[in-house]
Amino acid sequence: xxxxxxxxxxxxxxxxxxxxxxxxxxxxxxxxxxxxxxxxxxxxxxxxxxxxxxxxxxxxxxxxxxxxxxxxxxxxxxxxxxxxxxxxxxxxxxxxxxxxxxxxxxxxxxxxxxxxxxxxxxxxxxxxxxxxxxxxxxxxxxxxxxxxxxxxxxxxxxxxxxxxxxxxxxxxxxxxxxxxxxxxxxxxxxxxxxxxxxxxxxxxxxxxxxxxxxxxxxxxxxxxxxxxxxxxxxxxxxxxxxxxxxxxxxxxxxxxxxxxxxxxxxxxxxxxxxxxxxxxxxxxxxxxxxxxxxxxxxxxxxxxxxxxxxxxxxxxxxxxxxxxxxxxxxxxxxxxxxxxxxxxxxxxxxxxxxxx
Numbered sequence: 001x002x003x004x005x006x007x008x009x010x011x012x013x014x015x016x017x018x019x020x021x022x023x024x025x026x027x028x029x030x031x032x033x034x035x036x037x038x039x040x041x042x043x044x045x046x047x048x049x050x051x052x053x054x055x056x057x058x059x060x061x062x063x064x065x066x067x068x069x070x071x072x073x074x075x076x077x078x079x080x081x082x083x084x085x086x087x088x089x090x091x092x093x094x095x096x097x098x099x100x101x102x103x104x105x106x107x108x109x110x111x112x113x114x115x116x117x118x119x120x121x122x123x124x125x126x127x128x129x130x131x132x133x134x135x136x137x138x139x140x141x142x143x144x145x146x147x148x149x150x151x152x153x154x155x156x157x158x159x160x161x162x163x164x165x166x167x168x169x170x171x172x173x174x175x176x177x178x179x180x181x182x183x184x185x186x187x188x189x190x191x192x193x194x195x196x197x198x199x200x201x202x203x204x205x206x207x208x209x210x211x212x213x214x215x216x217x218x219x220x221x222x223x224x225x226x227x228x229x230x231x232x233x234x235x236x237x238x239x240x241x242x243x244x245x246x247x248x249x250x251x252x253x254x255x256x257x258x259x260x261x262x263x264x265x266x267x268x269x270x271x272x273x274x275x276x277x278x279x280x281x282x283x284x285x286x287x288x289x290x291x292x293x294x295x296x297x298x299x300x301x302x303x304x305x306x307x308x309x310x311x312x313x314x315x316x317x318x319x320x321x322x323x324x325x326x327x328x329x330x331x332x333x334x335x336x337x338x339x340x341x342x343x344x345x346x347x348x349x350x351x352x353x354x355x356x
Contacts, residue, residue, distance in 0.1 A: 001025045001038065127155045130171075133287035135264070140167070143178035144185065147264035150284040151206075172204040174264045177219075188226065191245050196221040201235075202261045209280075215240045215260040223250075268306040268314075274298045275324060279346055286311045287341065294347040297324050315344070325349040 005018050029035040130136045130148040137147050142160055152171025160166075165185045177185045179198025187194040189205035192212045199219020205212045214223055216235045223232040223241060225248075232250055235241060240260055243250040259269040268285055270278055275297040279290040288311065292298075300322040306314055315326045329343040 001029070001035075125155050125157050127153060129153045132284070137264075140165075140178075142180070142183075142185075145176040147174040149173060149204075149263055150287070169203055169205055171206050172202070172263075174200070174202045174261060176200045191226055192232070192243060193224045193226050193229075194221050195224065202257075202264075204260070206284075210245055212243045212245065213241065213260065214243075215257050217257060217261065262305075266307065270302050270304050272301045272303055275300055275302060275318075275322065275346065278302050278318070279344075282311065282314065282344070289341045289343045291343065291345050292347075293345050296348055297322075297346060300324065311344075319349070323349050 001022070005022065025035070128136060128138065128148060130150060130152050132151045135147065135149055137145070139145055140156060140160075141158075142165055144165070146154060148154055149172035152169070152173055154167055154169055154173055156167040160183070162183065165180075165183055166188060167186070168188045170189075173187075175185070175187065175196075177196050177198050177200070181197050183197075185196050185198075187196075187203050189203065189212055190207070192205070192214075194201065194203055194214055196219060199221060200217040201219070201221050202215040202217070203213070214221065214235065216237055216239050218237050220234065220236065222234045223243070224230060225232060232243060233241060233252070235252075238254050238257060240253050240257060241250055242252075256271065259271045259273075262269040263285075268281065270281075276292055279292060282288070283290040302318060302321060304314075304317060304321070309317075312328070315328075318324055319326065325347055327345040329345065331339040331342050333339050
């Protein structure tokens with residue numbers, strides 16, 4: 001076993017031949033002191049990019065595998081044709097655990113089990129959440145890249161089937177779909193579905209919004225109503241669609257996609273947007289509560305681009321560009337020791353009195 005092969009395995013880049021060599025090494029060498037020393041030395045010096053989604057994926061997968069092993073021992077609900085093989089694999093897993101190989105535990109059990117489909121079908125869907133005030137960037141099993149915006153969730157199966165690649169979105173995400181004309185990629189929201197085979201697009205479907213928005217950058221997507229499967233529109237690159245969930249109607253615009261997708265690059269872009277829409281984005285971006293105290297603020301629009309500005313800096317510019325004023329309230333400590341969100345009150349500036 002070489003360090004190069006070990007690194008390629010941990011990063012998921014080894015060939016089939018290298019993978020078989022790795023399995024053979026685990027089975028035949030892992031109990032030897034020399035092998036343990038090799039892994040220990042390597043592990044101390046190896047610093048991979050530990051993305052949050054990977055931790056979640058492996059932790060939940062292992063929990064599920066352990067749960068299924070316990071079921072099999074007690075009630076035989078999980079059928080594994082060759083018990084001797086299973087026993088041997090559990091022994092291998094135990095050895096792997098002894099040398100601190102978390103990825104090996106998950107993948108080795110799944111790859112070598114004789115009835116892989118039974119295990120895959122019993123695995124729960126994985127769910128990744130971007131906490132309020134943060135974003136996530138990760139890859140799905142088919143190679144699709146996903147950017148998950150503030151306070152959003154993406155639920156997807158451990159393994160896609162051969163007919164469709166379906167994920168369920170709550171909130172906002174940008175997808176760069178791995179091309180596969182035979183297996184469409186479908187983003188489900190509570191009310192709409194967005195179907196693609198290989199393309200780049202953005203979907204916004206926050207539960208508190210009264211609309212679902214889709215922005216297509218390249219390729220082609222088809223937007224349909226979820227329950228009726230009625231096609232809403234086949235979109236073209238550079239097109240933005242907003243579907244009103246109550247009225248069941250949509251509106252589109254073209255050539256202005258930046259303000260809908262720039263968030264994934266860390267930029268907050270406003271272009272002729274109503275103050276109420278600005279307030280929604282600020283609330284999610286900075287994890288605060290925003291209250292409009294005077295509806296007349298929506299008579300004004302705001303255009304600006306922000307990269308790393310603080311919330312007060314953004315609000316100060318808003319007051320310079322429009323006759324809008326704001327007030328920041330202090331956070332309140334709750335009985336359990338936590339604090340309420342900071343609150344922003346947005347209204348109009350006081351009008352000067354006329355002196356006659």
